[in-house]
Amino acid sequence: MREILRVQKLGKNLGSYFGETIDIRAVLRDVAAAAQQHGWTSEIFHESGEFKWRALHRKPIRTSNFSLRIYISTGIHGDEPAGPLAALRLLQENNWPPDAEIFFLPCLNPIGFTLNKRENAGGIDLNRDYRNPKSAEVRAHIAWLERQPNFDLHLCLHEDWESHGFYLYEPNPDNKPSSAEKIIAAVEKVCPIDLNETIEGRPAKNGIIRPNILPLERPDWPEAFYLIMQKSRQGYTLEAPSDFPIQPRVNALVAAVNAALEKL
Numbered sequence: 001m002r003e004i005l006r007v008q009k010l011g012k013n014l015g016s017y018f019g020e021t022i023d024i025r026a027v028l029r030d031v032a033a034a035a036q037q038h039g040w041t042s043e044i045f046h047e048s049g050e051f052k053w054r055a056l057h058r059k060p061i062r063t064s065n066f067s068l069r070i071y072i073s074t075g076i077h078g079d080e081p082a083g084p085l086a087a088l089r090l091l092q093e094n095n096w097p098p099d100a101e102i103f104f105l106p107c108l109n110p111i112g113f114t115l116n117k118r119e120n121a122g123g124i125d126l127n128r129d130y131r132n133p134k135s136a137e138v139r140a141h142i143a144w145l146e147r148q149p150n151f152d153l154h155l156c157l158h159e160d161w162e163s164h165g166f167y168l169y170e171p172n173p174d175n176k177p178s179s180a181e182k183i184i185a186a187v188e189k190v191c192p193i194d195l196n197e198t199i200e201g202r203p204a205k206n207g208i209i210r211p212n213i214l215p216l217e218r219p220d221w222p223e224a225f226y227l228i229m230q231k232s233r234q235g236y237t238l239e240a241p242s243d244f245p246i247q248p249r250v251n252a253l254v255a256a257v258n259a260a261l262e263k264l
């Protein structure tokens with residue numbers, strides 16, 4: 001049996017996340033250094049106290065008819081540390097499709113990480129604040145998004161403290177060709193997949209939830225709903241299982257991003 005298949009749930013998360021935490025200041029310093037080293041431009045679109053919210057941008061190295069604009073974000077929930085760690089790893093590995101233009105937001109809720117809390121300091125779940133935003137963070141993020149072109153693909157990196165393995169959401173309102181199975185095939189080499197037929201109350205198959213989303217019926221949009229309605233008709237919300245050790249969770253998110261971008 002391969003080592004990874006023996007990765008077991010830790011059983012630590014009773015009622016919320018009780019796993020490893022990160023020093024978000026150190027992670028963001030390393031993110032900024034890796035981005036600078038590899039030639040990304042960095043725009044600060046919001047500041048609060050000691051923290052700066054960065055949007056990183058990488059032009060295609062080679063332009064072609066197949067150039068695509070990719071949006072990647074993470075760190076919107078401060079109790080989901082594998083997201084910023086995966087962002088750091090992806091930036092350090094610097095293994096991007098040469099003709100992709102990438103917009104990368106490595107941490108949307110840094111203050112949440114200092115508290116090990118899902119919400120921001122004011123108790124707002126930022127990932128429910130994209131329809132009528134109340135938080136300064138989401139207002140600034142939307143103002144930045146409004147200045148960007150549309151994206152061909154968006155990837156939102158998350159963790160779920162209750163899940164039994166990795167899974168993803170694929171809202172695909174225009175029925176575009178799917179990469180979901182390819183993503184799961186890449187992730188299952190490094191992290192267990194949640195094979196339950198119901199995840200978070202939704203039907204699931206082999207770690208894939210294909211929700212029939214109705215944004216106009218929901219008052220509290222997550223980031224992905226805003227993206228689908230305003231910026232990007234195709235994307236994946238990637239959920240690593242945070243009741244497992246941190247390393248397979250980071251590996252899962254990195255493998256999922258690489259698989260989603262492979263041979264675009």
Ligand SMILES: [Zn+2]
Pocket residue numbers: 076077080127158159
């Ligand atoms: Zn989340």
